[in-house]
Structures are given as C-alpha cells and as structure tokens.
Amino acid sequence: MKFTIQRDAFVQSVADVSKAISPRTTIQILTGIKIVADQDGITLTGSDSDLSIESFIPKEKDGEELVNIQEEGSIVLQARFFGDMIKKLPETSIEVAVNDQFIAQITSGGSVFNINGIDPDEYPRLPDVEEADLFRMPKNLLKTLIRQTAFAVSSVETRPILTGIHWHLEDSVLTCTATDSHRLAMRMAKVDDNENNLSFSNVVIPGKTLTELNKILNDTDELLEVVVAGNQILFKGDYFLLYSRLLEGNYPATKNMIPTGSKTSVKLETKRLLDAIERALLLSREGKNNVVHVKNLESGELEITSVTPEVGKVTEHVTTMSYEGDELKISFNGKNLIDALRVMEASEVHINFTGAMSPFVLKPIDEDHMLHLFSPVRTY
C-alpha cells in the first residue's frame, strides 16, 4: 500500500472514526484504525464492535486532489498516537507506505515515522445492513433531537434498556424519548423525507451512539439517511457511515407516565429560573441528591431554597410571568431541572404541577413538540 494524502482531510477522518474506538477495549485489533486504499480513495474504519464508524476520503473533491494512490492495500494502525501524529506533521502533504511486515512509514517534509501496524485481515467485518427501508432528515435537526434527549438517559447499567434513547416513527412523526426513571425528556419532529412511509417502534439506540454521532455531524441542513434493519441502525452521510447495534428488550411505556391534568400552572422566563436553580445548588456541590425546595409566595414569586448543613442555606426569589391554581410546595432534584432548562431553546417555559408527590411537566410555552418530566422527592 502506498498513497499521498492531503493532511487536513486525513486529520478530520481520523478524528471521526476514532470516536468509535474505546480506549478501554481488551481486543487488540479494535485499538487500531483500519486504513484501506483502493482505486476510489481511502476508507478509514474505527469500531468498538457495538458502534462502528467508516469515513471515506475520495481521490478528488470539489476539483481538489485529496489522495493519490500509488499502490492499493490495507493496514491497521494504533489509533492512540495516530491522530496526534498526523496533525503535527510539518507539510500539508503526507505519504503513507506499508511494507510486507505491516510497518507503515509516514513521511512529511523532514519527518519520518515508522509505525508497527497489524495485519488488516484480523479486523472484524462491519455488519451487513439491508438498505431497503430508510428515511432522511437534516443533520441539524438530528443534532437538536440528540442534544435535547440524550442527557436524560440512565448512566447506571442496572436497567440497560434505559441507557438508550427510544425512537418511534409513525405517520412520519419521529418521537425520541429518554429517561433514567427519575426524569424524562421527550422530543418530537416531523420527518418530511419518508417516501415509503416507513414506521417503526421500540427502536432503542445506545446513548453513546447518538452522542458520538452528534459530535461528527456538522450543523447544516444536508440530509442524512437513516436505515433501521434487524438489530442495527445505520446513519449514512455523503462520506461516512455509522453503524450501531440496537439495545435489546422492551422500553417502558412512557406515555402513561405523563400527567395530563394540572393543579398549579406557572409560566417563567427560562434564564431567570435556570440561574436561580444553579445558584441554589452552589453550596451543595458535594451533596448527593441536589434537592431544592420550591414554594409559592403571596407576591406571586416562587421561593427556591436549598440547605447544606454545616455550610449554609440559599434562598432565591424568582419572578413568575403567571401563576394559576393551588398553593405549591414541592421538593425535587434541581440538577435534573438544570439539565433540561439548558437544552431548551425557548426563552419562556411552562410548568404544570399535579401535587407535591406527583411528577411535574416542563414545556416551552404553547409548544407540544418537547416535554420534560420530573419526579419529586420526599423530604421530611
């Protein structure tokens, strides 16, 4: 194998496929990046066996030569050093040559790196995903869906299904839901480009898959293809493929958990509420539960308090835009509310409380495409 490649394109692709590689893997071959040179260009692959990312660098793009292939072939090289190494090479052009002993010689200007590689035949094959049924959505919309739900997945493995995000597609409306059983984030979006009127349910995508995908996608309205087949999902862009295993098991029926009524309805400015809760938790950084207590005042304001014994107490008064219904006295995990408020794009929010020991709902004002649900905590 021997080729010359443009540095910036190489650096970008290596960074993308590296996101699938786990530094903790015990499978030697998966610590590497597979590099394949054929007559069309260079294909890079990184994988942790559940998630695989493939990036393609064509010989030419927009009239600019990116790769010049002198000899086809393939190699697997350690990912750990590789990204850093090519980023720091002195010239914009890099030559890669591999000999029979799987030693790669990387040359650029006055720098020569001789790196021990691994036989590419040992590298696992990527899953075969049948591309019959697919829908398309803009990359920036997908990024928003991920950002507004992925934070709410469970980080503990006691119920593995909750470490994923549930996708449901019906009548060209995609509903994404994540919950750790104490809070829930739900976001819906219309999918315009769905020719075959594809629908599915109980597709649970690992949180890590979507978090890494979000890092790779650029924030444009270019369309991305999404294919669901068997226990795999495939995201397909112009020059990359991301394959991921789906989580097995039944996702809880979250729809029934969401209260429809309301005993107390409060409208607030998002930033004012967020700042107040952040300050209320400042003293409890070490605290395990991040509990804040909220009650209404006669002035129409909300009073938010948090007590950390031995350190002190914080009291915050937050102006409301409107307050309707019963008196309010509730305690909950303030950190969870902060997480949700941070991903809301709306400048004003609506909270519906249904009692001191019932879950409450946070939404943008007058919008139904997004919903956050929080369980209260019992305090005596």
Place this chain on the structure above:
Amino acid sequence: MKFTIQRDAFVQSVADVSKAISPRTTIQILTGIKIVADQDGITLTGSDSDLSIESFIPKEKDGEELVNIQEEGSIVLQARFFGDMIKKLPETSIEVAVNDQFIAQITSGGSVFNINGIDPDEYPRLPDVEEADLFRMPKNLLKTLIRQTAFAVSSVETRPILTGIHWHLEDSVLTCTATDSHRLAMRMAKVDDNENNLSFSNVVIPGKTLTELNKILNDTDELLEVVVAGNQILFKGDYFLLYSRLLEGNYPATKNMIPTGSKTSVKLETKRLLDAIERALLLSREGKNNVVHVKNLESGELEITSVTPEVGKVTEHVTTMSYEGDELKISFNGKNLIDALRVMEASEVHINFTGAMSPFVLKPIDEDHMLHLFSPVRTY
C-alpha cells in the same frame, strides 16, 4: 460587620487571595478567606501559612464607589464556595452582613446566601516584614523572569532547596536561577529602581510563590516593590501584598557548572527545532525518560531520532542556520529542551555542545541575559 460592594472588584480580589489557599490544608481556619471591613475599605486575606496574599478594595477608585461600609468588623468564610458564589450573583451590587454567631448573609437581587463563618480572631497573623530595604521592578519584567525560570525547579522533595528559585542581586543586576539537577534555567535583568543599591545573595523563593505571583500580576509596566527581610520576601503592589517564607539552606553554586568552551556550535530556528523535538516525542508519551538522540548529517542538518519499542521510531531532519566544530552524537531528555524552547522569546537559538557526556548550553543568538543548561543521558 455590614457593607455593600461592587461585584466585579470583589470577585477579582477573592480570586487573587484564593491562590494562596491550599485545598489540602488540614488547618480548618486556613481553608477560609479573612474579610476585614474598616473605614478605608475591605481587606481580604488568604494563606497556606508559607504564602499569604492580601488584597485591598478601597472605598473609591478612579471616582467610582467600590465599597460602602455600614458597620466595621471581620469574618472568615470558606474559600471553596465563595468565589463561585459571588461570581454568579444576579446583581452588580452585593450586600454582606455578619451577625454575632458568625453567620454571613450575602444578598444580591432575589438571592440570599446564609453562610456559616468562623471567628476571625482564630486567623493567624501575617508576618511582620520590615520595609527598610527594597527595590522596584516593572510587573511585566518580573512575570517574564518567573516564566523563564520557574518551570525548571525540581518537583521532588528529596532536595527541598531545589524546589525554589535562587535570586541574587548585585550591582543592580538580578540573576534568577532554577535547576532540578538535570537542567538549569538562568535569567538576568537590570534593576533600574534600586535607590539604596540593595544587594543580596542566597535568597531562595519557593517555586509555588512565584508561580502564583505570576498569575496575579497583570502584564503592565507598573512598578512592584520587592522587600527581602530575614526569612521572608514581600511583593507589594498598589492594592495587594504577597508574603512568602524563603527556603532555608544553601543553594548549589551553579556558576561553576556552566561550561565556557564549546566543541560544536549550532545555530537553529527556535520553532523548527521545537516542532521537530515535539514530534520526535509523540510516540514516547508513555516513556519514562523522553530520550532523543541527536547527530549531525553531512548535509549540515541535524538528525533527531526517538525509538519506542513496540510502537515505532521517529526520525526528524532539522535544517541548521550554521554548524561549526566537531561531529555530534548526543542523547538527552527531549522534554527538558521543549520546556526551555517554549519560554524563549528569541526566534533563533545557539547551542554549544562540549562532548557526548558533558552538559550543553542553549541561548538566544548573540544574547547573554538568558541561558539554559542540559545534562546528556548515557545510552548504550
């Protein structure tokens, strides 16, 4: 105690004095910031008992009211939460009120923090430094002296004196030297403002003291007073004082270590050499000794190599501006050379080698105010 203070001035002073506070201290009172309100303004103090920083916020500065004192008094408050807390308060004006039980109430807009404080009488007294003999130097010059020497102090406590920086003042020339016994950094500067022709020797300032001082000083040519008295050094600016204990013991006579002759003399571009050595060490991040091997080529270039078994080998060719004298073949800790090259302001450097097993000297070309010395390592 009760006062109202302008937030930004308070935040800045708290950040400054916090730099003296050690998060690992076992002395409860030293985890706090002492706050004193008197008729002139607010004085804040932080200390780890070796290093103490005092910051003063006057009632008025440049015609702007910074503090309004309603009642004089003092308190000690936990540093850990305090900086973060006042930074996030909603209004630009902050009210601080302390009651008889040492509970401080911090109010700003709709936020009220009640913080448990400590009796200020328990706080240790700052050292008494007689301010008879002093010299003055611009803050930005002092910052440069610190930056160009402090990195070379020893980080291990086996020879405590080497964790400090040696200052020597004679004929109004200040010489700063730091060494960890494998490399040495020396920087000299003329001190213009030295009325009483002060001189001293064997003043060894803890590396931490100067590193923290560098963080506090702004990069201007305002003068700073330096007082050395007994086993203390005091740095005195317009609104702050930094006291530090000096290290006890005799600093090694470093002057005799510096070779005066030269067997091989090489001139190089700083950036080219720095980039090449950084790349040469890319594969050896895990390596303990960071050894690079340097030899001259017939072309007049230097060849720098580094081998990490199992990973690979890097070869760098560096163009020289001039090469004079004997053949060169030497091995040394490349990381140490990187540290020195990063703080050099000169774009071109001069290296004098005196043999494969003798220390070599790095200097800016045609300048004598700065010198770096490196020991080679033996490799077989």
